[in-house]
Amino acid sequence: MNESSQRQTYRFAFVMITSLFFMWGFVHNLDPILIPHLRRSFSLTVLQSALVDSAVFIAYFLMALPAGLLIRKAGYKAAMLSGLALFAAGALLFIPAADTQRYVYFLGALFIIACGLTVLETAANPYITLLGRPEQATQRLNLAQSFNGLAATLAPIAGARLILVDGASDAQLQAMSDSARQAVLAAEAASVKGPYLAIALVIVAIATVFFFLKLPAIGAGQTGRAAPARGAIARALARASIRRAVVAQFFYVGAQVCVFSFFILYATKAAGVSQIVAADYLGWGCGCAFVVGRFAGTWLMKYIVPARLLLAYALASVALCAVAMFSSGLTSLAAVIGIAFFMSIMFPTIFSLGIDNAGPDTEMGSSLIIMSIVGGAVLPLVFGYISDATHNLQYGYAAPLLCFVVIAWFARAVLREAQPAAAATSTGSIAHV
Template identity: 60%
Template sequence: MWGFVHNLDPILIPHLKRSFSLNNLQSSLVDSSVFIAYLLMAIPAGILVKNYGYKSGIITGLLLFALGSFLFIPAADTGQYLFFLGALFIIACGLTILETVANPYVSLLGDPATATRRLNFAQSFNGLAATMAPIIGARIILTEGSTDEELSAMTESARQLSLAAEASSVKTPYLILGSLILAIAIIFYIIRLPEIEQNEEEGESKNVFHALRHKHLSWAVAAQFFYVGAQVCIFSFFILYAVEVAQIDKVVAADYLGWGCGLAFMIGRFIGVFFMRFIQSERLLAIYSVLCILLCLPAIFMQGHIAIYSVIGIAFFMSIMFPTIFSLGIKGLGKDTEYGSSLIVMAIVGGAVLPLIFGYIADLTGSLQFGHIVSLICFVVILAFALKGHKIVKNEIFNG
């Protein structure tokens, strides 16, 4: 469900860009309002889990998720871009808590040797959301009441009314989404979940800075920052990118996003889980990083459907990156696991920062293609983590 709402953002960006006459940089604030929450809420989420447990964290995250979804209704009624950004921020606060809780919970519930494979499997269903959200969302949200020619012929007041009516198309999907999430929160309140018991010999984690003394965790934080930035740049700008490079309709572009990027992302996750039975997760991460770097080149320099297929290929090979980086980052942290999880979730703020740079480069050069230089740099950093940064070295914790 939180994969579904994340993958509605690429639909919201072109929709709100048109409704509020935004440029690429301004429209990228949709991502910034979402991912800045990960920076602000990750540490409080970790404290919540340590003090009240995983179940309480899940329920709190779901309730905030539902609240933000319901706030889309008054946001549409006011017709103010800032209110949409505020509603997205509230949703993201809930998602931050869910990410902080669910990822280590899945990793810790079972054999540590298969934690990375288990987390990849659980997150494979995020790929299902990445497939369905653009296809469903485009047909509900990307409903243009008037063509650009008709809008240009209207008076300013009539034009504003027409665009405001289009902006209101978000009410129904977010009302349904909020209702479903509220129902799920009630279910989680009722059911019993096993709590993770901390080994008494490990003691208590001192603070978040103590967790950062693990070198491989610091590398994982950096790698996750760049990974999420790359994923958001690729998915969020895909519709605008596909329209530019192949001159196709936005709804057709949304289908490429769903059946192309989303389906590739989901299949890539399941295939990655299978490969991890035979290939070490860090080695597979390195191989996939190299392939993503190579695919960035046609995405930047080629036109037409070849460029689109290159980006779809990137979606396939980046599929395993988030859960693999996460699992490798919290491996061996022991008493620092909760804070380590919070730090890696904080790194998701890369989704707020790097799309701004992507949008700025696109506006500066007049082409969204050159924005994928940002994506290429991100995969280089992830490759460095896969080759070296993930390694746990004995006595790696700095003195102090």
């Protein structure tokens, strides 16, 4: 293959893999639409509706290591095809879940989708760095991730109009007989079938293209990496930076899921807007703020030490969580949109600071930090418990407030460790003058 043909092949492969970033971002950001929808259909408490997030993020915890082993044994392409197969299967299971009207079946379908997404994310993130010149790897990865942010903006807007159908009001439902009420709720629950069938068909089409697409065969035997040695996990956790990053990432993902997943419920209670309007605020407000915040934070890091910027953003988020707990109207919505802006840099910043100078423990440290996103399964339950116990959904923001305090602690710890190193470097420079 000549250089021109190879470049064209790589470009097409990049486009196809970037489509994966968009698709997993899209389906993730339908979860905030599903939560109020399923809560109404099954008369759930806030805590019970939070099981949507638990089903998704437990899958990440359980599948992270198997996904890595699959990549080592079968290669990146086989892993991506496996992830797409699970993704499509989970989306198709929404049809029998809606037909049977069983909440546990919806949770099972979400779990299978998330298993597929775990495999896809584990494979696509590193692989896309290989599609071209090494010096442009970071640029390619950031470009692909920007489509994930685009999905965060579009999914709530489109999903609300397809899933949150205009049905009977709560008062009208209460006035109906049990059979009539069940029939109305069953019809509303069925609104998920069309969107998730469409998602499944798109994923099958993408998988078909991937099956015939000739990708560079970079697998376990070609990466030059040996299998992890026994005790690698304990050795990685012996590093304070990795240990703290695992804790911080656990709480960060928990905070992000609380903010996004409960936004529609929050907006309808705190600001008194309809679910459709709330979904628009989620997409155009939180989604755009998250994307803009990521670009703004990347630019600010040219002038501000990342850990210091992370500390400032975490403290700003703590303050905004307090505002979200006790304000109302547009002020409450502006506070949550502000949180989306400030938390945009947190995941990649915590990740990079955690594995900085980790040497031979970098790979295992990375895996452990990725596994810690199981916080997205745990903290929403805390949010739901507080909301149900206090009969005030706004007080649930005490959960993400605590999470941002932990992130501030992490950033402060990084800065404290950096001070002696900077002083030693400064002393060494003076000694050599």
